[in-house]
Amino acid sequence: MPPEAAHPGRILRYVDALKEAVIQEMERDPSVFLFGLDVDDPKGIQGSTLGLQQRFGRDRVFNTPLSEDAMSGMAIGAAMAGMRPIHVHIRMDFLMLCMNQLINMAAKAHYMYGGSVKVPMVVRSMIGKSWGQGAQHSQGLHAMFMHVPGLKVVAPSNAHDAKGCLIAAIRDDNPTIFVEHRLLYPTEAYTPEAPFTVPLGKGRVAMKGDDITMVGVSNMVVECLRSAELLAEVGIRAEVIDPISLVPLDVDTIIASARRTKRLLVVDNAWTCGGASAEIVARVFEEVGSEAGIAVKRMGFMPTTCPTTPALEALYYPNPGTIAETAHRMVKPKDKSWRPDPERAKLAYQSQFRGPF
Amino acid sequence: MVAGGRRRGYGVAKPNLSDLSKADLTRIYRSLRLIRRAEEEVARIYPTDKIKSPVHLSIGQESVAVGVCDALRADDAVSGTYRGHATYLAKGGNLKGMFAELYGKATGCARGKGGSMHLVDMAANVLGTSAVVGTTVPIAMGYALAYKRRGKGQVVAAFFGDGATEEGVFYESLNFASLHRLPMLFVCENNFYAIHTPQSKRWATDRLCERVETFGIPAHKIADGDVFAIRSATAEAVAAMRSGASGPVFIEAHVYRWKEHVGPGEDYHIGYRGKDELERWRSTDQVESAGRALDATARAAVDREVETLVAEAIRFAEESPFPEPRELMEQVYAS
Ligand SMILES: Cc1ncc(C[n+]2csc(CCOP(=O)(O)OP(=O)(O)O)c2C)c(N)n1
Numbered sequence: 001m002p003p004e005a006a007h008p009g010r011i012l013r014y015v016d017a018l019k020e021a022v023i024q025e026m027e028r029d030p031s032v033f034l035f036g037l038d039v040d041d042p043k044g045i046q047g048s049t050l051g052l053q054q055r056f057g058r059d060r061v062f063n064t065p066l067s068e069d070a071m072s073g074m075a076i077g078a079a080m081a082g083m084r085p086i087h088v089h090i091r092m093d094f095l096m097l098c099m100n101q102l103i104n105m106a107a108k109a110h111y112m113y114g115g116s117v118k119v120p121m122v123v124r125s126m127i128g129k130s131w132g133q134g135a136q137h138s139q140g141l142h143a144m145f146m147h148v149p150g151l152k153v154v155a156p157s158n159a160h161d162a163k164g165c166l167i168a169a170i171r172d173d174n175p176t177i178f179v180e181h182r183l184l185y186p187t188e189a190y191t192p193e194a195p196f197t198v199p200l201g202k203g204r205v206a207m208k209g210d211d212i213t214m215v216g217v218s219n220m221v222v223e224c225l226r227s228a229e230l231l232a233e234v235g236i237r238a239e240v241i242d243p244i245s246l247v248p249l250d251v252d253t254i255i256a257s258a259r260r261t262k263r264l265l266v267v268d269n270a271w272t273c274g275g276a277s278a279e280i281v282a283r284v285f286e287e288v289g290s291e292a293g294i295a296v297k298r299m300g301f302m303p304t305t306c307p308t309t310p311a312l313e314a315l316y317y318p319n320p321g322t323i324a325e326t327a328h329r330m331v332k333p334k335d336k337s338w339r340p341d342p343e344r345a346k347l348a349y350q351s352q353f354r355g356p357f
Numbered sequence: 358m359v360a361g362g363r364r365r366g367y368g369v370a371k372p373n374l375s376d377l378s379k380a381d382l383t384r385i386y387r388s389l390r391l392i393r394r395a396e397e398e399v400a401r402i403y404p405t406d407k408i409k410s411p412v413h414l415s416i417g418q419e420s421v422a423v424g425v426c427d428a429l430r431a432d433d434a435v436s437g438t439y440r441g442h443a444t445y446l447a448k449g450g451n452l453k454g455m456f457a458e459l460y461g462k463a464t465g466c467a468r469g470k471g472g473s474m475h476l477v478d479m480a481a482n483v484l485g486t487s488a489v490v491g492t493t494v495p496i497a498m499g500y501a502l503a504y505k506r507r508g509k510g511q512v513v514a515a516f517f518g519d520g521a522t523e524e525g526v527f528y529e530s531l532n533f534a535s536l537h538r539l540p541m542l543f544v545c546e547n548n549f550y551a552i553h554t555p556q557s558k559r560w561a562t563d564r565l566c567e568r569v570e571t572f573g574i575p576a577h578k579i580a581d582g583d584v585f586a587i588r589s590a591t592a593e594a595v596a597a598m599r600s601g602a603s604g605p606v607f608i609e610a611h612v613y614r615w616k617e618h619v620g621p622g623e624d625y626h627i628g629y630r631g632k633d634e635l636e637r638w639r640s641t642d643q644v645e646s647a648g649r650a651l652d653a654t655a656r657a658a659v660d661r662e663v664e665t666l667v668a669e670a671i672r673f674a675e676e677s678p679f680p681e682p683r684e685l686m687e688q689v690y691a692s
Binding site: 037038040043069070094130133135137310 | 409410411461462465469470471472473474475487488489490491520521523524525551552553554558559560627628629679680682684685686689
């Protein structure tokens with residue numbers, strides 16, 4: 001991936017990149033603190049917060065009661081008072097308990113108080129998947145936050161961007177919803193050791209191609225890259241774009257690509273209805289107009305609730321096979337439909353990941 | 358001073374075992390034993406990868422579900438948590454339906470769509486359980502409201518952990534239930550830990566019963582998880598609610614989770630709690646002490662029956678089919 005070329009570094013796991021970002025920012029800036037349910041737990045949010053309390057003390061790294069609503073408000077208050085809180089949630093689903101504070105308070109404060117206060121906080125939240133996590137432990141809810149002005153929303157797909165975006169988010173003066181995917185945690189990427197930022201608002205072309213533009217959100221970038229490899233075997237060259245940041249969205253990078261390929265496939269780790277994919281497609285079309293003749297298609301969760309049984313869960317998510325099949329149909333609408341061998345088109349994690357949680 | 362009657366200093370006196378009939382004792386032991394053995398089997402099967410659902414076992418804390426449910430009528434309802442196998446089974450939830458659900462089969466109590474954390478059996482009045490802490494408490498309260506309107510003396514028992522009492526919705530529910538004198542038993546299964554975080558890191562004081570009483574709700578504490586004490590406290594509370602003499606009642610039962618938070622193993626090696634605690638609680642194992650209250654022949658008969666039931670349920674789950682692909686899109690909307 002391009003990060004490798006731009007910043008040579010060591011190979012680092014996503015989960016360790018998150019931790020390294022926090023350590024470096026806490027060392028740099030005494031106003032940064034981190035808290036949340038289980039952050040000082042023996043398992044430490046899958047390891048991403050492990051050892052931080054020992055390193056920075058109980059005042060700067062602390063566990064909370066199960067009180068997400070009040071803890072969100074507390075973070076907002078502390079941020080308004082000049083601190084830089086990082087609130088960690090082991091599942092994105094639990095952000096639903098924080099909605100009132102995040103949307104009615106955090107997103108609004110700077111504007112409604114006429115710019116006299118700032119809310120520089122980060123809300124880290126993990127999307128779960130698999131092993132029967134089901135309805136309430138696997139939702140990608142980033143679109144709910146994208147809807148509200150005043151919040152930034154980022155969803156890095158690799159260790160490099162996880163570190164760079166987290167540092168950027170901590171330094172940013174706005175409330176930022178930081179979307180992580182459980183399945184990305186063990187993935188590795190070249191990541192510089194020294195602190196650096198990945199700007200919130202700049203996407204990246206992760207693979208170059210001329211036949212179709214595929215935009216993946218969060219872990220779906222990884223699945224798009226896998227499907228691009230499969231497509232290459234049948235002579236289709238896909239361009240894969242990682243928007244990295246959903247708000248602000250770098251729509252220009254997507255438009256430039258879609259103008260060239262004339263085909264745009266957006267793959268989200270969430271439902272399509274009213275979602276990030278709808279927003280991306282709409283923004284492209286508003287900009288280029290229909291005369292540009294770009295064919296579009298969206299993929300995401302099936303419009304149903306996530307089932308626990310593996311028999312149905314497999315049908316619920318986009319995977320490299322279904323993504324490649326859809327792309328093939330868009331590029332070669334007249335050919336008979338093609339889908340890669342299902343064994344080879346498994347989701348990226350399936351060879352390495354096993355429960356229980 | 359407090360709505361609902363005399364102050365009892367929270368502690369509940371141990372009932373006299375000789376007041377219980379042999380039928381009562383047998384039924385209570387059977388329920389405890391069934392839950393214990395069912396969950397031990399879940400723990401045994403889990404590593405085979407056939408159960409792909411995060412399981413939160415109640416082994417060690419069965420006495421709360423059994424003590425409470427034994428004092429309920431069939432037409433009363435219970436709500437539970439993701440740690441809900443015991444609640445489900447104690448209230449008469451279908452055993453085969455539970456195992457099939459864990460296996461993700463179409464014959465599961467939620468057709469394979471819910472897994473271990475979302476058990477439901479409306480025929481037995483087991484309201485669905487939820488993976489989000491605290492969420493079922495106000496829902497149970499809605500049932501209690503409906504039951505009160507219906508006027509048939511039905512009550513609802515809402516089970517939740519000590520962690521759930523930290524959520525705002527818990528206090529909001531206490532207030533409303535008391536205000537409307539709803540027939541609702543709040544049952545806190547206090548096992549002292551939320552995942553791996555001990556209560557001392559989460560609570561400013563441990564005076565939970567006192568906190569609850571300020572809402573005008575009588576509160577009882579059973580500090581040793583004694584199944585018979587839980588049962589008699591429930592019976593008394595429920596009788597008062599049915600007659601309209603009392604609004605909601607709160608029970609805090611101290612119990613201990615023998616297994617890890619999620620999964621089939623033990624976790625004493627990861628350092629957040631010591632094995633000495635386990636040994637202390639194991640020595641007062643309620644399954645064992647209820648078993649001892651029966652004579653050996655009666656106990657052996659129950660044990661045999663339970664083994665057969667559990668084995669049949671596992672076979673049923675293994676032999677059942679997975680849901681058809683079309684089921685993915687069914688039940689999204691009610692028709
Ligand atoms: C609203 C919410 N916050 C956090 C979690 C993560 N979580 C799952 S179980 C649990 C501990 C709950 O402890 P307790 O209520 O005491 O129940 P126990 O597991 O001990 O039975 C936590 C924090 C969750 N599921 N829901």
